[in-house]
Amino acid sequence: MDKSEITLERMRSFVRVAERGNFSAVARELGIGQSSVTRHLSELEDALGVALLSRTTRRVSLTEEGSRYYANAVQILRLVELAGDEARQAHGDYAGTVRLSCTAALGIRHIARLLFAFQDRYPDIKVEFSLTDERIDLVREGVDIALRLGPLDDSSMKRRSLGVSRRILVASTDYLARYGRPKAPEDLARLEGIRMSNIAGSETLILEGPGGDRHAVPFGGHLLINHGLVAREAFAAGRGFGPAHVWLVDDLLAQGRLEAILPDYVPLPTPLNMLIVPERAGIARVRLLIEYLADGIARLPGIDARQA
Template identity: 65%
Template sequence: MRHISRLLFAFQDRHPDIDIDLNLTDERVDLVREGVDIALRLGPLTDSTLRLRPLGRSRRALMASPDYLARRGRPAHPRDLAGHDIIRMSNVAGSDTLVLHGPDGEVEEVAAGGRFRVDHGLGAREAMAAGRGIGPTHHWLMDDLLATGGVEIVLPGHSPPPVPFNMLIVPERAGIARVRLLADFLVDAVAGIPGMDR
């Protein structure tokens, strides 16, 4: 919501004759049935009939507020997370286990416990900023809070694996000029989103 909206505003400034109807949801949508031209999706894909354009990989880190870390202590190793409140995504399979990649390529799996689960990234962001726990989160979701000290990276040498970020286009709509223009624009513009790697 924070970054893609701004990119769409910039696109419309370049192409004032193109209307955009932006639908924001964490739910999977049947693009053909809903008449969607382009979808941007984080995570693994199952849509085999759609045209795929990879946009990059979204880097993630464990983050928490300074207040939470002052009250509960700063973990020094992934195993120290066992006694902490972990903000978990209720709509992400496997969120009860943290998978962390270490500096030497080792992989640590830690059970994630905590009192707060949420089904939307903005809710997780607010929970971390409010000191409710440590959460695995995307850099682009927290970049402003990181810059102002509202949250800090926890265990900087260990991070959750990056998440693929893709553009899906319904093949029948790929030849429409406005769709091609937006798709090409997004391929270039997404690279400027914090924490997005090509």
């Protein structure tokens, strides 16, 4: 095969297989058959005259030549995309796909509506929106932007701090009418807690008092959950009390279905960050969504621009 057969399509298939390590996953992502992905890789290797991938029954890995070619291919594909962006922008056009990942509760309660408005403004931009509370590998999963609550590990991703998400203690009005409103942190021990199982150390509430002093309060109950939206339902149903992000329960508070308890003693706020794949940060449609989300998130209930 002549070297002119090194097409962008084959290069793109190779890059995604190198990142995902799975032919069938890449086929699903690209909307083609697995046999087509396999053929793309075989034809690319034939054109180059070297093996790019080492294949076994269990895994796919890059050869030494494949690693070097991958680094260059990523840059080539990025330049091609940027060139197309510049051509379209000359006519004021924005098109293509942006892939966004977000923690589920925040995504459902608020980010979805921001995306609807974004697409109304830019109807030719396709958004692939995935909800997960797991810390996914953005490059491996083909995600451009991720919104994450909580501390971040060291990362090669570009990070943009969106501030912190304030939390408060809440319970339903009915629950407090039955069991009484606590007057001090130690009163919380007699109430039923709604605890998150996927948060380390959730068996203890760390509350910051009026003078900045911190109080450690044992926190337990008969309902252990792993999703913020279930906690929201449990609070509203009068199953107990617990910490909640303001954006998670702002409507229930406004309706009088929930109350903030011990407002002078608050759980520590949670960092909110945007992670961006560096190679994708310069693409126009990705930049548009980054700025649109940053502006919209700053206006959400309980989001404080100060650094954690």
